[in-house]
Amino acid sequence: xxxxxxxxxxxxxxxxxxxxxxxxxxxxxxxxxxxxxxxxxxxxxxxxxxxxxxxxxxxxxxxxxxxxxxxxxxxxxxxxxxxxxxxxxxxxxxxxxxxxxxxxxxxxxxxxxxxxxxxxxxxxxxxxxxxxxxxxxxxxxxxxxxxxxxxxxxxxxxxxxxxxxxxxxxxxxxxxxxxxxxxxxxxxxxxxxxxxxxxxxxxxxxxxxxxxxxxxxxxxxxxxxxxxxxxxxxxxxxxxxxxxxxxxxxxxxxxxxxxxxxxxxxxxxxxxxxxxxxxxxxxx
Amino acid sequence: xxxxxxxxxxxxxxxxxxxxxxxxxxxxxxxxxxxxxxxxxxxxxxxxxxxxxxxxxxxxxxxxxxxxxxxxxxxxxxxxxxxxxxxxxxxxxxxxxxxxxxxxxxxxxxxxxxxxxxxxxxxxxxxxxxxxxxxxxxxxxxxxxxxxxxxxxxxxxxxxxxxxxxxxxxxxxxxxxxxxxxx
Numbered sequence: 083x084x085x086x087x088x089x090x091x092x093x094x095x096x097x098x099x100x101x102x103x104x105x106x107x108x109x110x111x112x113x114x115x116x117x118x119x120x121x122x123x124x125x126x127x128x129x130x131x132x133x134x135x136x137x138x139x140x141x142x143x144x145x146x147x148x149x150x151x152x153x154x155x156x157x158x159x160x161x162x163x164x165x166x167x168x169x170x171x172x173x174x175x176x177x178x179x180x181x182x183x184x185x186x187x188x189x190x191x192x193x194x195x196x197x198x199x200x201x202x203x204x205x206x207x208x209x210x211x212x213x214x215x216x217x218x219x220x221x222x223x224x225x226x227x228x229x230x231x232x233x234x235x236x237x238x239x240x241x242x243x244x245x246x247x248x249x250x251x252x253x254x255x256x257x258x259x260x261x262x263x264x265x266x267x268x269x270x271x272x273x274x275x276x277x278x279x280x281x282x283x284x285x286x287x288x289x290x291x292x293x294x295x296x297x298x299x300x301x302x303x304x305x306x307x308x309x310x311x312x313x314x315x316x317x318x319x320x321x322x323x324x325x326x327x328x329x330x331x332x333x334x335x336x337x338x339x340x341x342x343x344x345x346x347x348x349x350x351x352x353x354x355x356x357x358x359x360x361x362x363x364x365x366x
Numbered sequence: 367x368x369x370x371x372x373x374x375x376x377x378x379x380x381x382x383x384x385x386x387x388x389x390x391x392x393x394x395x396x397x398x399x400x401x402x403x404x405x406x407x408x409x410x411x412x413x414x415x416x417x418x419x420x421x422x423x424x425x426x427x428x429x430x431x432x433x434x435x436x437x438x439x440x441x442x443x444x445x446x447x448x449x450x451x452x453x454x455x456x457x458x459x460x461x462x463x464x465x466x467x468x469x470x471x472x473x474x475x476x477x478x479x480x481x482x483x484x485x486x487x488x489x490x491x492x493x494x495x496x497x498x499x500x501x502x503x504x505x506x507x508x509x510x511x512x513x514x515x516x517x518x519x520x521x522x523x524x525x526x527x528x529x530x531x532x533x534x535x536x537x538x539x540x541x542x543x544x545x546x547x548x549x
Contacts, residue, residue, distance in 0.1 A: 084541060085541070087490065087540075087541070087544050088540065090486060090490055091403055091406075091487060091490060091509075094395055095398040095412070095415070096408075096412075099412050099415075103394070103415070103416055106416075107390065107419060107420070192446070192450065316450055317421075317450070318425070318443065320425050
């Protein structure tokens, strides 16, 4: 294969453009974060011991995080006491999952703001709203359409309810299914699966399989996975996703029905497991 | 999926601060050319490059070396910027026009060769713009961004072998059209 001709379009950026941009990036606000970091480093030089301890903690956390996010590594080094597989969702339960709390954004996901009231008109496939929500919760106008820009994963619609005490319910409806079990088999992806969810949870937050409209669903108590839908939603937001695997006020429920995938994430002092199941069952 | 070598490399990289000046120097031409191959318009490529670096520099304190190299991270942002701009302003597609090589006017002796080169570039740009989105993206990452198949796989989520076979198929088709023109 001779691909030399494809390099014909390659060219160096104009020096003027490169210099102007370099200059722009070296001025506030782009330098503020770096300057702040330098000040912190200067101060921390006086606390060598503290730095070493912090570095050790950071390394431990990083390693713990990797164990948390990498099922293969985790399965290799930690005793899994139970594995739950429901369609494309796999949950590993063990006694020693570290507490992980943080925020982040997958930069391959594109978010588009939509109006909750317009979903049935513009996105009829996603118009799967519950007919019952716990008292005091109000459907928010702002909703979102999102999907990966780099993979052929189907789009999803996310809607949100809130109450006056900052209680939050988020429902995500996605196209696609995984009809015949876990998405990975013998190290190879199944072609009939549109998604794969993997969770490592601690046994103190015991997950369970519940039935929603006679379909098995995975209920994960204590797991908070919420998205920030505030403006400007189209732009990359490093604080978009908030997660906490030790949140006593949170639930996460996943199931699949008629080729669609449903996820309900809640954070509330008052929503119970029974409320969550009732809400899920009220989705037509 | 993360393997043990990745983990060891990540643990090592945690201790090393990122030299953002070096990142700028090495990645600017790659990001710019990625956009150039995608939109075939210098002005637009510069705008998109600027947006990419501004966004990256604003949020670089959130950069996580465990998840991606600075290059992969920047290309992720670049692709996001491109996609957002195409979504936000469909008119941007109408702005795409072949690059005009106005900077240096050829001498009389070079006129024929220069004209041919320009025609070749326009032909190549048109070939790229006619590609399906996925194939166009991979070609831009490979030949504009200078990424290896492995880096493209990390940036796009495709498997490395998938990237290789898509690129091979695409480049073979492009080569055939290129050769037909030059026969």
